[in-house]
Amino acid sequence: xxxxxxxxxxxxxxxxxxxxxxxxxxxxxxxxxxxxxxxxxxxxxxxxxxxxxxxxxxxxxxxxxxxxxxxxxxxxxxxxxxxxxxxxxxxxxxxxxxxxxxxxxxxxxxxxxxxxxxxxxxxxxxxxxxxxxxxxxxxxxxxxxxxxxxxxxxxxxxxxxxxxxxxxxxxxxxxxxxxxxxxxxxxxxxxxxxxxxxxxxxxxxxxxxxxxxxxxxxxxxxxxxxxxxxxxxxxxxxxxxxxxxxxxxxxxxxxxxxxxxxxxxxxxxxxxxxxxxxxxxxxxxxxxxxxxxxxxxxxxxxxxxxxxxxxxxxxxxxxxxxxxxxxxxxxxxxxxxxxxxxxxxxxxxxxxxxxxxxxxxxxxxxxxxxxxxxxxxxxxxxxxxxxxxxxxxxxxxxxxxxxxxxxxxxxxxxxxxxxxxxxxxxxxxxxxxxxxxxxxxxxxxxxxxxxxxxxxxxxxxxxxxxxxxxxxxxxxxxxxxxxxxxxxxxxxxxxxxxxxxxxxxxxxxxxxxxxxxxxxxxxxxxxxxxxxxxxxxxxxx
Numbered sequence: 228x229x230x231x232x233x234x235x236x237x238x239x240x241x242x243x244x245x246x247x248x249x250x251x252x253x254x255x256x257x258x259x260x261x262x263x264x265x266x267x268x269x270x271x272x273x274x275x276x277x278x279x280x281x282x283x284x285x286x287x288x289x290x291x292x293x294x295x296x297x298x299x300x301x302x303x304x305x306x307x308x309x310x311x312x313x314x315x316x317x318x319x320x321x322x323x324x325x326x327x328x329x330x331x332x333x334x335x336x337x338x339x340x341x342x343x344x345x346x347x348x349x350x351x352x353x354x355x356x357x358x359x360x361x362x363x364x365x366x367x368x369x370x371x372x373x374x375x376x377x378x379x380x381x382x383x384x385x386x387x388x389x390x391x392x393x394x395x396x397x398x399x400x401x402x403x404x405x406x407x408x409x410x411x412x413x414x415x416x417x418x419x420x421x422x423x424x425x426x427x428x429x430x431x432x433x434x435x436x437x438x439x440x441x442x443x444x445x446x447x448x449x450x451x452x453x454x455x456x457x458x459x460x461x462x463x464x465x466x467x468x469x470x471x472x473x474x475x476x477x478x479x480x481x482x483x484x485x486x487x488x489x490x491x492x493x494x495x496x497x498x499x500x501x502x503x504x505x506x507x508x509x510x511x512x513x514x515x516x517x518x519x520x521x522x523x524x525x526x527x528x529x530x531x532x533x534x535x536x537x538x539x540x541x542x543x544x545x546x547x548x549x550x551x552x553x554x555x556x557x558x559x560x561x562x563x564x565x566x567x568x569x570x571x572x573x574x575x576x577x578x579x580x581x582x583x584x585x586x587x588x589x590x591x592x593x594x595x596x597x598x599x600x601x602x603x604x605x606x607x608x609x610x611x612x613x614x615x616x617x618x619x620x621x622x623x624x625x626x627x628x629x630x631x632x633x634x635x636x637x638x639x640x641x642x643x644x645x646x647x648x649x650x651x652x653x654x655x656x657x658x659x660x661x662x663x664x665x666x667x668x669x670x671x672x673x674x675x676x677x678x679x680x681x682x683x684x685x686x687x688x689x690x691x692x693x694x695x696x697x698x699x700x701x702x703x704x705x706x707x708x709x710x711x712x713x714x715x716x717x718x719x720x721x722x723x724x725x726x727x728x729x730x731x732x733x734x735x736x737x738x739x740x741x742x743x744x745x746x747x748x749x750x751x752x753x754x755x756x757x758x759x760x761x762x763x764x765x766x767x768x
Contacts, residue, residue: 230358231256231389233396234322235264237365240398243293245269245284245653247277251297253324253337256389258295269653269682272674274301276646278308278379280675282317283650286633287609287658289443291373292650295322299337302383303344307640310348312379314637315464316441318372319379320365328356328385342383352381358391366399375409376528377441409527413544413552420540421523422556424497428521430565431457431497434480437464437636438502438526444547448501449473451550456562458569460488462503463622464636471627477569483619483768487573500524502546504637505536525549590763591739593617593691597624597663600689603746605659606630609651613644613664616697619768621663630658642671648686649679659687659750666692666719676729676755685755690722693762701767722759732756 228236234257238246247269250258261268271277274296281292292312296305302323312319326335342352351371353364368380425431439448445468452459452475459469460480469476478485480492492498498520505524524531524538525546532541542549597620601610606628612621614635625632633651635643648662664672669690679686691697696714703711726733732754736745749758 228393228396229256229260229389230355230361230384230391230393231260233358233361233393234365234384234389235260235266236396237362237398238266238293239264241365241369242290244290246293246295247271247280247284247650248295249274249277249297249301251299251301251324251337253298253326253386254295254301254322254384255324256386257322257324257384269678271646271678274304275308275642276672276675276678278305278312278319278321279640279643279646280650280653281319282308282312282315282643283611283633283647284654285317285319285650286440286647287631287651288654290318291369292317292319293322294319297324297337298326298341299339301337302339302341306345306348309345309379309381311635311638311640311643313348313350315437315635316377317379318377320368320372321379321381323381323383324389325354325383325385327387329387331385342381345381348379349381350376350378352383354383355385355388358388358393361393362396362398366402367404370402370404371407375407376438376526376531410529410543411545411548413525413542413549415552417540417542418549418552418556421499421542421553422558424521424523424540425455425457425558426560428497428560429562430495431499431560431562432491432495433457433459433499433501434461434492434503435459435465435468435501436462436503438546439465439468440631442502442527442546444502444550447547447550447554451554454554455558455560456566457499458491458562458566460484460491462636463634465503466622466625466632467627467630469627470629471625474570475566477573479622483622485576485623487569487576490572491569495520497521497523500526500538501550502526504531505534590693590761590766591736591742593620593760593762593766594624595739596736596742596760597621598626599742600661600663600746601626603743603750604630604661608659608661609633609648609655611644611648611651611660611662613662613668614639614641615665615668616701616766616768617663617665617668617691619698620691641668644668645672645675645686645688646678648688649675649684652684652686659753661687661689663689663691665697666690666694666716667696670716670719673725676725676731679755680729680731685753687749687756687758689749689758689760691760691762692722693764693766694719695764697762697764697766698768700764722757726757734758735761737761
């Protein structure tokens with residue numbers, strides 16, 4: 228076989244179901260070899276969206292997302308998608324075509340040093356020099372991408388290597404990398420320290436991050452919270468670790484989190500930071516979470532522990548394994564008074580905000596819309612929020628039951644929702660997949676309606692339309708006193724005509740009394756649909 232055949236054989240060994248990408252001459256040997264297999268290929272309309280689609284697929288399936296694009300601009304277009312996956316620790320293997328090995332470094336046509344360009348956005352990168360290396364490289368790439376702190380791995384494939392003959396193919400059954408051995412089990416002594424700290428505590432709280440989802444530890448975290456009686460808050464990437472209405476859940480924390488959740492973090496005497504970076508968006512003042520309280524930081528990546536705030540007890544390990552071990556320990560603590568206090572504060576805040584009559588200036592109330600949409604969706608549906616005001620409205624008002632909430636948290640990449648929702652739908656065809664975006668983000672991704680149509684991927688798309696880049700406009704309103712610069716989206720397309728061009732059902736919501744029936748019509752079948760929801764430019768997130 229040739230190198231390209233070997234690549235495909237390796238993907239079959241890894242159980243790959245989908246490859247998202249965009250071809251070009253430098254990756255054509257690979258795409259030619261994949262034709263005779265059961266692996267499905269998905270032609271996106273722009274390379275960045277291949278990574279976003281692979282991200283959505285990986286996050287719902289629990290498998291590694293796979294991307295394959297050509298050299299030069301194909302590879303460089305992919306960089307934002309790789310960086311987005313890296314920031315949120317999404318497991319992904321990205322294949323990039325490359326010019327002939329003999330031409331590398333000569334500024335050949337469509338040559339780009341992609342491995343150098345993505346160095347700060349990947350867990351590891353390879354340039355394959357000989358076809359005989361392919362089985363080992365791919366085995367290592369999948370292992371690195373999906374172990375420890377997960378993330379993207381890049382494999383650069385010169386076209387001559389893809390064409391090179393291999394005399395013998397053998398895919399490694401086992402792998403041992405001397406320089407890469409992520410910690411899985413938490414240290415028993417540290418776990419004992421955590422238990423002793425919790426037994427001394429009066430006001431402990433769990434702050435759950437995206438690592439809980441990535442390690443498949445949602446049930447373990449819920450079990451630990453339920454059995455211990457410790458209340459839970461989450462970061463943006465941790466949304467979904469607890470149902471919204473669970474009596475122990477007190478919302479998202481951070482700059483755009485719920486005030487009662489942030490207050491709970493401030494008043495706690497012990498914080499269990501579980502699978503969360505102490506990043507600026509979720510913890511704006513890291514010093515405060517170590518002031519007069521103990522910080523237990525549990526993470527699979529030792530580099531994250533102590534990076535922004537020094538923990539009292541560091542605990543390195545895979546979240547699921549660590550929580551399993553913690554649950555085996557006897558914990559004697561009564562936190563009922565603390566939980567009751569938090570419920571009173573939460574109920575008081577919700578009652579106060581519920582009494583406030585907003586002076587509506589036209590348009591749909593975005594908070595009410597997100598609540599109504601999420602409650603009308605199937606309980607196990609996937610909701611993908613884009614970036615901008617729509618993301619903040621979604622985070623604050625989405626009612627989580629048993630589904631998933633996806634968004635671009637670490638990088639904040641506009642244009643994420645539609646391709647990610649597409650990947651999520653392919654990962655779980657039986658579940659609803661709904662993308663919610665603003666009209667600015669939609670115009671960064673609307674070309675993927677063609678991909679949805681070609682491959683019959685029935686994603687539901689909501690466009691919150693206010694005619695502006697809303698979050699930047701909001702910042703300019705508050706900071707520059709309505710000196711709006713480069714945020715007016717005049718010239719945007721008519722969404723009804725866009726929907727018609729791609730054969731999609733179109734709905735328009737501009738009156739609140741029609742909200743319930745419009746959402747029901749939008750969700751009623753498993754066909755692609757586009758819902759335009761008119762929002763006033765004066766709405767603030």
